[in-house]
Structures are given as structure tokens and as C-alpha cells.
Amino acid sequence: MKKLYVQTYGCQMNQHDSDRAVQLMARMDYTLTDRVEEADLILLNTCSVRDKAEQKVYSALGRWRELKEKKKDLIIGVGGCVAQQEGENLLRRVPHLDLVFGTHNIHRLAHMVQEVQLLGKRPVEVAFYRDPSYMEDPEGRPEVQGVQAFVTIMQGCNKVCSFCIVPYVRGREISRPSEKIIREVQDLARGGVREVMLLGQNVNSYGKNSPGELTFSQLLDRINDIEGLERIRFTTSHPQDLSPELVEAYTKLEKLCEHLHLPVQSGSDTVLERMRRGYSRKEYTDRIHRLRDQCPDIALSTDIIVGFPAETDAEFEQTLEILRELEYDEIYAFAYSPRPQTVAVKIYPDDVPEEVKKERLGRVLNFQNEISLRKNKKKIGYIEEVLVEGPSKLRKGQIMGRARNNRIVNFTGPECLSRQMAQVRITAASANSLLGELVSSGEVSITLEPGGVA
Ligand code: SF4
Missing domain, CATH: 2.40.50.140 (Nucleic acid-binding proteins)
Structure with missing residues (x-):
């Protein structure tokens, strides 16, 4: 038996992709190890949403050079968003790297490993596919060990937020056929999974570009009927696609958990405009108020970016205001970092000083901590x-x-x-x-x- 070591950076989608890579390689007799020194194959699944995550990729690859020098037949591969972004460049930059697979190419992994082993090649596969079958596993999904499972329902994004690299590294929106998703969830429920997390870069636009396909709320409705399953969650959603039908789903589907992650990014209309988010602060807050009117117990989380180009003190204060107004249960806050290929990097200088970004980030996190603590304390006794x-x-x-x-x-x-x-x-x-x-x-x-x- 050969040993496989996997390091994953980034979101749940990446975690799920890594799980898929492990399953594919298990069919080639690779077993998972948590000790990188004993690996025969190292896979690094990467994230390029923020600059820091990208830098971690090069540090990890640098650390593994010595392993490769000691063990000549060790294979090192890089997948995910940095692989998609850099392609052949990665091989040039990292001479001890053997293969590079993009975000649509995990199904090709076993073949690529064989190309390294048998032909001595250094394959790079970063093509985008329009046919969703690349997301399917012809041999079926192996049994899941845990009580929860991720299920990819779509990939990619058709929005053009000016700061975001996702459309360039995950491609345009592609939805999996609903009957395949439903069958997968049925199999998971039969195997003992009680909660599914439906995954995609913009799940609530599911089906929009597939004529005749179910809408996202119709898909939820069908999954809600699956016997043995007890909970449904999903991530991530865009505020523009929070339809009245989806709001209604929270009131009528008993398995749909009362939680929504709805990234707002900023509380300032002028920053939202520069970010090209496609909604104003009022449009966003109106949607949240409508949702809370119908589902008062819903927990809300969001993403915040501070220090977006030209963000003034006054614009930043408006972000604190929206946190005060909406009282999220949890937030994920980040300092802006320019990403290659994006609109923002081309037209806006990254002009908010790093120490200002750091200070704003600290203020946002401390501000939210107090809200989260207060809201969590309200749960005591329940x-x-x-x-x-x-x-x-x-x-x-x-x-x-x-x-x-x-x-x-x-x-x-x-x-x-x-x-x-x-x-x-x-x-x-x-x-x-x-x-x-x-x-x-x-x-x-x-x-x-x-x-x-x-
Ligand atoms: S909707 Fe989300 S994934 Fe799509 S471009 Fe905007 S931030 Fe990126």
C-alpha cells in the first residue's frame, strides 16, 4: 500500500474536493497518512482568494523540497485555485513539483499520477468544462464515515464582484443535474448521513443557466422529502438571489436548518458600488428584515472586507453600523488584498495603508465579538x-x-x-x-x- 498525504487550504468546497481526491487515489491503493515524511504522494489543494493563502502554498512546497531530494519517486501535486490560476507557471517556479490539476480536473488525477509514474511526464490540466459530468464520479460516491456530508450542487460564479478571483479560478456557473444530486443525497441518507451541506460558489442561483432544471428552492423541497435525512444546510449565497421562494422555504421545510450565510462585504453604498456587488445597503437590509419577519429564529452570518481601495473612515463606520443594525450571529472579516485578474486590481490602487486595514479589522472583530457574546448568552436556559x-x-x-x-x-x-x-x-x-x-x-x-x- 502506498501512502497519500493531503494538505487543504481554503473553503468547504476545497475540503470536499480533497475528500474526492482521497477517494479516487484509494482506488489506486493509496491510503491516507497524516505524516508527510512517509508519503509516496503529496497533494496540496490550494486557495487563492486572499494573498496570504497563496503565499502559504509556496512555503509548503518549499518545505517539501528536501523530502523529494531524499525520496526520488515521491510525487508532489498541486490542485485547486492557485493551480488553476498559475498552471504551467507553477512547474517553472517549483522545479520539484510533478503535476498541476485545476478546479475542474480532479477526475483526471489518477491518470495524471500514472503519467508521472510510467511516462516521467509533468502533466498540467487546467481546462474548464461546460458539461457538468466532470463533477460526477462514474464509480459512485464511497460510503461516508461521518454524520454529515458535503454535496456539490453547482460550481463557478457568473457575478463580477470587482475584488473576487473566483470566476477566474472556478469558472462560470454550472449546475449538476438535480436527479444526480437527489440520488446522491438518498444514498448518503441510506448510509447513515443525517445532515447534508449543499455546496457551490453561489448555490441560490442553482439551475438558472440549465433550461428545464429545478430552481434552488425546488431542489431544497425535493431533498427535504428524503427519508432518513434530518438536516439540510447550504453555502454560499448571493444577496441578489435570495428569492421570496427561498425565504418561504425556511418557513415550510422542516429539515432546512435556521441559518443563512449571506455575505454583505460592506455597509457603505459607495464601497458596494466599487465592489460591483449589485445591491445597495437598503436592498440588502430590506431582504434580511423580510427574512426575519418570516423566520424570526434564523441565525445569520456574513463576510466583511475592510480596507477596500479608497475606503474612508466614514465608509468604514457604515460597516460597523450595519453590524449594529443587523446583529449577525457570526461574521468572517478580512483585510482586502488585491488579487490577480480582478477588476479591482486593474482600476483601483491598493491605497489603504496596511496598518489602517489592521486597525479596522481589529475594530470589526471586537465589535462583532460583543454582539456574538450577547446573542449567545441569550441562549442560556434554552x-x-x-x-x-x-x-x-x-x-x-x-x-x-x-x-x-x-x-x-x-x-x-x-x-x-x-x-x-x-x-x-x-x-x-x-x-x-x-x-x-x-x-x-x-x-x-x-x-x-x-x-x-x-
Ligand atoms: S458572488 Fe461571490 S464568488 Fe461570485 S464574484 Fe462575487 S464574491 Fe466572488
Whole structure:
């Protein structure tokens, strides 16, 4: 048996792509190792959304040069967004690299490894496909071990946000046929998966470019009917595509978890315009208010970029204002970094000084921490339904899972509760997670109002 070591940077889509690479290579007798020194094949799945993530790729490849010198038949491959962006350049820049596969080319990986082994080639495959069959695995998806599973429903993005590299490294939107997605989720549910996360760069525009295909809310409706499945989540969505039907789905589909990640990026209309986001602050907040009117318990998270070119103090203050107004449950905030090929890098100088970006980032994170802590503390005394994932990574001796509203809940309980639903009374809260005590689990159930006090 040969050993495979995989390092993944970036989003859930990348994690899912890495899982697929592991499965494909398992068919060529590669078993996974967490020790890079013993690997026969190293795969690095990369992210280029921010400059820092890209720099990490070159540092990792630099560290592995010595391994290659010691073990001549070691194969090193790079995939994902940096691979797509750089293509052949990566081979020129990193002489000990053997292969490069783009975001649409994972299905070609086994063939490429053979080209290295048998023909001594250094293959590069970065073609974009228009036919969605490249996302399918002809041999079917192997059994999933955990209680949750990622399911890709679409890839790519047709928006043109000025800061974003995604359309250039993931391509234009392509949706998988709904019958294939539904069959995959049915198989997963039969195999014991209880929660699926539907993945795509812009999931709520699912089906728009495939005549006759279901809409995203219709797809959710069909997945909601799948026996054995208990929870549905999805990421990521664009505010423009938050349709009334999708809002309604939150009120009528009992398996759809009460959580929405809806990136706003900035609270300033002028910055949103420079970012080419396609909505004003009012249009965004109106949508959120309509959603909360219909689904008051929904948890919301968002993405924020600070220090976008020419962002003034006043424009930045408007971002703090929108955080104050909408009181998100969680945010992911980043300092702007110019990305190659994007509109922003071509027309706007990166003129906000790094120390100003850093200071704004700190202020946003501290501001949100207080909101998250306050909102989490409101959960104390309530009972949450938790899908138990396994031992807690942070709290020794405890187990952990996620509530329907996406909050992490740690509590004391036996590990055999893994993969089961547990009712947990919340006893304490931090800004990032909740602490609780087990009330009941598995087949034992108690009736609760949503989020109600027991
Ligand atoms: S919608 Fe999202 S993925 Fe698409 S270009 Fe904008 S930021 Fe990038």
C-alpha cells in the first residue's frame, strides 16, 4: 500500500474536493497518512482568494523540497485555485513539483499520477468544462464515515464582484443535474448521513443557466422529502438571489436548518458600488428584515472586507453600523488584498495603508465579538437540538455538535452519542460556542417550541 498525504487550504468546497481526491487515489491503493515524511504522494489543494493563502502554498512546497531530494519517486501535486490560476507557471517556479490539476480536473488525477509514474511526464490540466459530468464520479460516491456530508450542487460564479478571483479560478456557473444530486443525497441518507451541506460558489442561483432544471428552492423541497435525512444546510449565497421562494422555504421545510450565510462585504453604498456587488445597503437590509419577519429564529452570518481601495473612515463606520443594525450571529472579516485578474486590481490602487486595514479589522472583530457574546448568552436556559459529531477538540472529556442555528455546543456525554441527536440545555456561552448539559438523546424525545425554554 502506498501512502497519500493531503494538505487543504481554503473553503468547504476545497475540503470536499480533497475528500474526492482521497477517494479516487484509494482506488489506486493509496491510503491516507497524516505524516508527510512517509508519503509516496503529496497533494496540496490550494486557495487563492486572499494573498496570504497563496503565499502559504509556496512555503509548503518549499518545505517539501528536501523530502523529494531524499525520496526520488515521491510525487508532489498541486490542485485547486492557485493551480488553476498559475498552471504551467507553477512547474517553472517549483522545479520539484510533478503535476498541476485545476478546479475542474480532479477526475483526471489518477491518470495524471500514472503519467508521472510510467511516462516521467509533468502533466498540467487546467481546462474548464461546460458539461457538468466532470463533477460526477462514474464509480459512485464511497460510503461516508461521518454524520454529515458535503454535496456539490453547482460550481463557478457568473457575478463580477470587482475584488473576487473566483470566476477566474472556478469558472462560470454550472449546475449538476438535480436527479444526480437527489440520488446522491438518498444514498448518503441510506448510509447513515443525517445532515447534508449543499455546496457551490453561489448555490441560490442553482439551475438558472440549465433550461428545464429545478430552481434552488425546488431542489431544497425535493431533498427535504428524503427519508432518513434530518438536516439540510447550504453555502454560499448571493444577496441578489435570495428569492421570496427561498425565504418561504425556511418557513415550510422542516429539515432546512435556521441559518443563512449571506455575505454583505460592506455597509457603505459607495464601497458596494466599487465592489460591483449589485445591491445597495437598503436592498440588502430590506431582504434580511423580510427574512426575519418570516423566520424570526434564523441565525445569520456574513463576510466583511475592510480596507477596500479608497475606503474612508466614514465608509468604514457604515460597516460597523450595519453590524449594529443587523446583529449577525457570526461574521468572517478580512483585510482586502488585491488579487490577480480582478477588476479591482486593474482600476483601483491598493491605497489603504496596511496598518489602517489592521486597525479596522481589529475594530470589526471586537465589535462583532460583543454582539456574538450577547446573542449567545441569550441562549442560556434554552434547550437546543444538537447533532453530535464526536469528541470536543477544545474541551477535553466533552463531546460536541452543532445546533440547528449552526452554533457549536460542547457538553458532557458518552462518545456513543456520536451521530445522534441530543437535546442539550445551554448553561454557559462564549462568543464562539455554547456549553450545555445533556437532557435527552437518541430515541428519547421531548416536545419543544422552537428555541423554547424547557
Ligand atoms: S458572488 Fe461571490 S464568488 Fe461570485 S464574484 Fe462575487 S464574491 Fe466572488
